[in-house]
Amino acid sequence: MAKKTGSEETVTYVDKSGKRLDGRKADELRKIKVEVGVIPRADGSAYVEWGQNKVLASVYGPRECLPKHLANPYKAIVRYTYRMAAFSVPDRKNPKPGRREIEISKVSGEALARAIFLERFPNTAIDVDVEILDSNAGTRVAALTAASVALADAGIPMRDLVAGIGVGKAGGHLLVDLNKAEEDAPDAVDIPMAILPNLGEVVLLQLDGLMTQKEWEESQKLAFQHVKKVYELQKEALKKKYAVEGNSGDMEAGARAAEEGVVE
Amino acid sequence: MIGLNENNAKIVVVPGEVVTEERKKLGQHVYLHQGRIYSDCLGMARIDGDSASVVPLEGKYVAQAGDLVVGVLISEKFAGYTTDVNHFYPAFVSKKELPENLKPGTIVSAKVAHVNEMNELELEQSRVFYGGDLISVSPVKIPRVIGRNGSMLEVLKRGTGCSMLVGRNGRIWLKGSNVGLAIKAVEIIEREAHLDNLTDRVTSFLREEGRKAEAAKYA
Numbered sequence: 303m304a305k306k307t308g309s310e311e312t313v314t315y316v317d318k319s320g321k322r323l324d325g326r327k328a329d330e331l332r333k334i335k336v337e338v339g340v341i342p343r344a345d346g347s348a349y350v351e352w353g354q355n356k357v358l359a360s361v362y363g364p365r366e367c368l369p370k371h372l373a374n375p376y377k378a379i380v381r382y383t384y385r386m387a388a389f390s391v392p393d394r395k396n397p398k399p400g401r402r403e404i405e406i407s408k409v410s411g412e413a414l415a416r417a418i419f420l421e422r423f424p425n426t427a428i429d430v431d432v433e434i435l436d437s438n439a440g441t442r443v444a445a446l447t448a449a450s451v452a453l454a455d456a457g458i459p460m461r462d463l464v465a466g467i468g469v470g471k472a473g474g475h476l477l478v479d480l481n482k483a484e485e486d487a488p489d490a491v492d493i494p495m496a497i498l499p500n501l502g503e504v505v506l507l508q509l510d511g512l513m514t515q516k517e518w519e520e521s522q523k524l525a526f527q528h529v530k531k532v533y534e535l536q537k538e539a540l541k542k543k544y545a546v547e548g549n550s551g552d553m554e555a556g557a558r559a560a561e562e563g564v565v566e
Numbered sequence: 567m568i569g570l571n572e573n574n575a576k577i578v579v580v581p582g583e584v585v586t587e588e589r590k591k592l593g594q595h596v597y598l599h600q601g602r603i604y605s606d607c608l609g610m611a612r613i614d615g616d617s618a619s620v621v622p623l624e625g626k627y628v629a630q631a632g633d634l635v636v637g638v639l640i641s642e643k644f645a646g647y648t649t650d651v652n653h654f655y656p657a658f659v660s661k662k663e664l665p666e667n668l669k670p671g672t673i674v675s676a677k678v679a680h681v682n683e684m685n686e687l688e689l690e691q692s693r694v695f696y697g698g699d700l701i702s703v704s705p706v707k708i709p710r711v712i713g714r715n716g717s718m719l720e721v722l723k724r725g726t727g728c729s730m731l732v733g734r735n736g737r738i739w740l741k742g743s744n745v746g747l748a749i750k751a752v753e754i755i756e757r758e759a760h761l762d763n764l765t766d767r768v769t770s771f772l773r774e775e776g777r778k779a780e781a782a783k784y785a
Contacts, residue, residue, distance in 0.1 A: 345626065346624065364626065364654060365654060366654055366655050375684065417581075419606060423654070424683070424684050424685065425654070425684050425685070454580055454581050455608065455624060456624060456625075456626075457608060457622055457624030457626065457706065458607075458625075459581070459595065459606040459607050460581035460582065460607070461581070461582060461597070461599075461604070461606065462581060462582030462604075463580060463581055463582050498582065499582070500583070500584070500604065501599065537580050537583070540578075540580045540608055541578045541580065544608075544623060544760050
């Protein structure tokens with residue numbers, strides 16, 4: 303769709319028929335797939351494919367916090383590790399954690415900490431490790447989406463799931479879920495957000511680029527509207543684990559309401 | 567009763583999902599926000615008369631006073647042993663109650679005497695278990711292994727002829743001639759803990775296996 307005029311390259315980010323570079327509509331998400339419980343030895347785990355992004359998240363804990371000087375006697379601490387695999391980008395990435403990874407780990411960990419009932423587990427640590435296997439813009443929101451599903455899979459008490467969404471602007475158009483080509487636009491604005499969908503709280507918001515107030519308000523509306531779709535996929539993936547599993551397809555048996563007591 | 571949806575199936579809820587909008591007493595694994603009751607974990611919604619709660623499907627063991635736990639000795643101290651009880655921290659078992667000097671790796675059971683506000687345990691009434699096997703299951707599924715008033719445990723013991731000790735911390739000690747069958751049965755319970763008529767299914771599984779073993783004997 304990119305038109306070449308002379309030596310200058312101008313890109314049409316949204317064409318006349320309302321289609322984007324990769325054929326999506328302006329407010330269309332990439333294809334998202336969420337899987338739960340992919341790492342058997344972890345307390346909780348999840349795998350998310352978000353367009354080309356591939357993210358693997360694992361959760362260990364709450365467990366004893368070592369080294370002990372990091373422990374907080376009033377609540378659990380969240381140790382979130384965001385790492386990009388060396389092969390996750392076109393050129394090899396130095397596997398040493400860089401400035402960017404350390405910063406993303408910090409803000410994402412704080413976003414999750416808001417959702418978890420940390421005060422129930424004093425002196426412990428919850429380790430969340432997220433590995434980016436393949437990337438094409440929007441990995442931190444995909445990582446948070448996977449991490450919160452993994453936390454739920456670990457049975458850690460949370461206020462709400464954390465759902466990530468990217469909104470922004472490219473070529474003067476407001477877009478949802480920007481990919482790499484759109485993020486590299488000269489006027490690009492990228493706003494990764496993490497939201498607690500049921501409580502309507504924003505737990506992560508970063509922005510670079512310039513926007514008018516009107517664009518900003520519109521983009522927020524888009525984010526809250528489309529994060530619901532991400533949330534539904536997370537919910538569906540978690541429920542699928544218990545829907546028919548081990549039921550040999552016999553839903554009737556499970557549905558028979560002869561209720562069995564749970565000894566407490 | 568467990569909450570049922572329009573298809574009469576149990577309602578699985580995720581963290582942050584509304585359990586009920588009515589005014590109810592708060593049970594376990596729910597919290598109140600702006601007048602609505604939300605779940606705080608992945609589990610099954612449960613509305614019992616005037617109280618709402620969620621039965622968790624995942625989660626770590628959080629000790630309560632009075633729990634029976636099965637632990638493995640890690641190391642010896644002056645007056646006792648540090649013991650792994652599948653909790654946040656290792657617990658201490660006093661030598662006073664134990665008959666002799668024990669090696670690391672020995673299986674012991676104990677009652678939780680007290681849990682402090684830091685989730686640290688105090689154990690009492692410890693006993694040693696010689697031989698046998700130790701298996702782990704998810705601690706949230708232990709109530710189903712025991713069953714209502716111990717009914718499931720009774721089925722397991724009778725069907726396999728094993729002696730069993732079920733710890734609240736998700737550890738099960740087994741000893742007997744047919745441990746393999748008992749482990750298979752426990753695996754079924756763990757896999758299908760959220761489904762109905764579990765006791766019936768385990769009973770029929772054990773009966774079927776027993777019949778097979780009987781047939782193999784005469785073949």
